[in-house]
Amino acid sequence: QSVLTQPPSVSAAPGQKVTISCSGSSSNIGDNYVSWYQQLPGTAPKLLIYENNERPSGIPDRFSGSKSGTSATLGITGLQTGDEADYYCGTWDSSLSAGVFGGGTKLTVL
Amino acid sequence: QLQLRESGPGLVKPSETLSLTCTVSGGSISSSSYYWGWIRQPPGKGLEWIGSIYYSGSTYYNPSLKSRVTISVDSSKNQFSLKLSSVTAADTAVYFCARHALGFSSGWYPHWFDPWGQGTLVTVSS
Numbered sequence: 001q002s003v004l005t006q007p008p009s010v011s012a013a014p015g016q017k018v019t020i021s022c023s024g025s026s027s028n029i030g031d032n033y034v035s036w037y038q039q040l041p042g043t044a045p046k047l048l049i050y051e052n053n054e055r056p057s058g059i060p061d062r063f064s065g066s067k068s069g070t071s072a073t074l075g076i077t078g079l080q081t082g083d084e085a086d087y088y089c090g091t092w093d094s095s096l097s098a099g100v101f102g103g104g105t106k107l108t109v110l
Numbered sequence: 111q112l113q114l115r116e117s118g119p120g121l122v123k124p125s126e127t128l129s130l131t132c133t134v135s136g137g138s139i140s141s142s143s144y145y146w147g148w149i150r151q152p153p154g155k156g157l158e159w160i161g162s163i164y165y166s167g168s169t170y171y172n173p174s175l176k177s178r179v180t181i182s183v184d185s186s187k188n189q190f191s192l193k194l195s196s197v198t199a200a201d202t203a204v205y206f207c208a209r210h211a212l213g214f215s216s217g218w219y220p221h222w223f224d225p226w227g228q229g230t231l232v233t234v235s236s
Contacts, residue, residue, distance in 0.1 A: 002156060032215040035222035037157075044206055045157065047224035051213060056224065088157055092219045098172055099147065099159035099210070099220065 003028060004089055004102035011108040012079055020074045020105045022089030028100055032092040034072040036065055039086045039104075048087075049074065079109050112137040114207050114227035122201075122234050128194040132207030132227060139188045140165040145210035145220040148181060148192045150203040151229075158203075162210045162220050163190055170220070197234045204229040 005023040012018040022034065034052050037045035047056055049065035052072065064075045072089055089102040118130035132146070139146060147162035161171040163181045171179050175194070183190040194201060208223035215221070 032219065033213045033221045037223070044226040044229050045223070046226070047222060050211070050222040050224070090157075090159075090222065092215070092221050094216055094219070096173055097170055099149075099162065099170070101149075101157040101159060104156040 002103040003093060003096075003100040004091070006087075006089060006102035006105045008103070009106045009108065011110055013110050014079050014081060016079050017075065017077045018079060018107065019076075020087050020089075020107070022072045022074070022102050024070050024072075024091065024100075026070055027095035028070075028091050028093040029067065029072055030070040031094045034065065034067050035090045036063075036072075036074045037088045037090065038083075039088065041085070045088060076107075081109050083107060084109050112209065112225055114209065114225060116205060116207050116227045116230040118230065118232070120231060120233060122197055122232060123236050124198055124234055125196055128192070128197050128201060128232055128234070130192045130205055130207075130230065130232070132190050132192075134188045134190075134209075139183065139190065140185050143212055145170070145212065146183065146190045147208050147210040147220070147223060149206045149208060149223065149226075150201075151206070152200075152203040160192065160194075160205075199234050202232065202234045204231050 036049040039045040052067040053065040145162040148160040178195045180193040206229045208226040210220035213221040
């Protein structure tokens with residue numbers, strides 16, 4: 001059971017927009033920065049979003065992040081077949097003094 | 111460009127100790143802005159944070175693994191290492207190392223991982 005809760009799967013058509021939610025508590029998302037990772041099949045995770053809504057250089061602006069209270073959301077617009085991957089949210093938990101991840105969401109681009 | 115690479119045995123016997131090393135290149139492990147972390151992923155499952163270490167040796171560990179985990183750092187070699195004792199089949203996973211960046215929220219804590227190593231599969235089996 002993951003500390004952060006994500007939907008197991010989401011799907012949308014090419015060109016459309018999708019959002020992935022990440023729910024936590026006051027000691028993790030509520031108190032700390034959220035990051036998002038993309039894991040393509042057979043590869044290591046890659047940072048997409050840090051500090052709730054910041055994109056590292058090289059990450060297209062089709063990817064966006066937001067946070068409100070104890071929840072966070074990853075948005076992807078202009079979906080491409082190459083976006084099919086597993087997406088994970090992560091943060092720090094101040095009560096546990098530990099890094100925590102969501103269980104991951106599999107994105108299917110139909 | 112900073113790169114991380116995991117190394118160590120791909121097969122460990124039950125009850126023995128898993129040992130992995132992460133070698134950092136293209137940057138210094140002694141940077142004040144980062145911790146250095148270990149994350150694992152069992153086959154077909156999600157990510158699990160194992161622990162992180164600062165260049166000074168300060169550590170944070172996953173509470174569920176804390177009794178079995180030791181993470182150490184060797185700044186002279188630009189490496190940090192993971193030891194996980196008394197392993198079972200449940201410890202079979204791909205093990206990743208990653209830089210764990212500090213951010214200020216309610217205090218200075220490590221928040222996001224970037225970049226990641228390619229990962230190494232460790233199988234626990236007799």
